Amino acid sequence: FVAVRVRSEHAHNTLRDVHAVLPPELAAACVPASGAHITLAVMHADGQEGVEAALSAVRRVAGRVRAQRNGRAGVQARLRGLGHFRARVLFLRLERGDSAEQRLRELHEALHEELTGVDKIGLAHTRFAPHVTIAKHSRMSGRRARRAPPLTPPESHANVDAGEVSFVELELCSMTMRKQADGYYHVFGSGELGGVDET
Structure with missing residues (x-):
């Protein structure tokens, strides 16, 4: 999958604070804060060739948007408030009205355009709703x-403010390979977006 990583320690602590107020029986549903990210594209890459093709596509997209924005294609976003998908996924949302949502949507669309039809890659087409997952039932066994x-x-944290975060690279990650020492997903490689345009 292709994602932008949430590196802010304040945001990580906010996720842990929400985990702490969830019912104990939802502990297994909690997504570790060290893996916090926003997914931009999901795919199946067929072997090393597929991974290399996907990484090339990610770098092409990053290079193109970086050139369009004079080397400052990074995205700054504010994470504020919680939401859910059908009460099965709890997530941290982008602040309502934040221009970062449109920027992330543009990256999502550019990635899908670049990856569609590429040999050795099976791209999943899903509705894009940028969010940082906090907990999801699918992490639990079927019966549980x-x-x-x-x-x-939770009412006490419904409007929680996780602060400003900056996204300066697109990362191609693995859902199945062993995670890195810092708890984040295995990263095959990345495409630099450059700095954040403050204007």
Whole structure:
């Protein structure tokens, strides 16, 4: 999958704070804060050739948007408030009205355009809704997931503010390979977006 990583320690601590107020039976549903990210594209890459093709596509997209924005294609976003998908996924949302959502949508569309039809890559087409997952029932075993409480925003943290985050590179990651020492997903490589345009 292709993602932008949430590196802010304040954001990580916010995720842990939300984990701490969820019912104990949802502990297995919690996504470790060290893996915080926003997914831009999901795919199956067929072997090393597929990985190399995907990484080349990621770098082409990063290079193109970097050139369009004079080397400052990084995205700055504010993470504020919680949401959920059908009470099965609890997530941290981008602040409503944040221009970063449109920028991330443009990156998502550019990646899909670049990856569609590439040999050795099977691209998943899903509705794009940028978010940082906090917990999801699918991390639990089938029986436990069926019996689990709904994943809805705790009232005490519904409007939580995880602060400003900067996204300066696109990373091609693995869902299945062993995670890195810092707890983040295995990263095959990245495409630099450059700095954040403050204007």
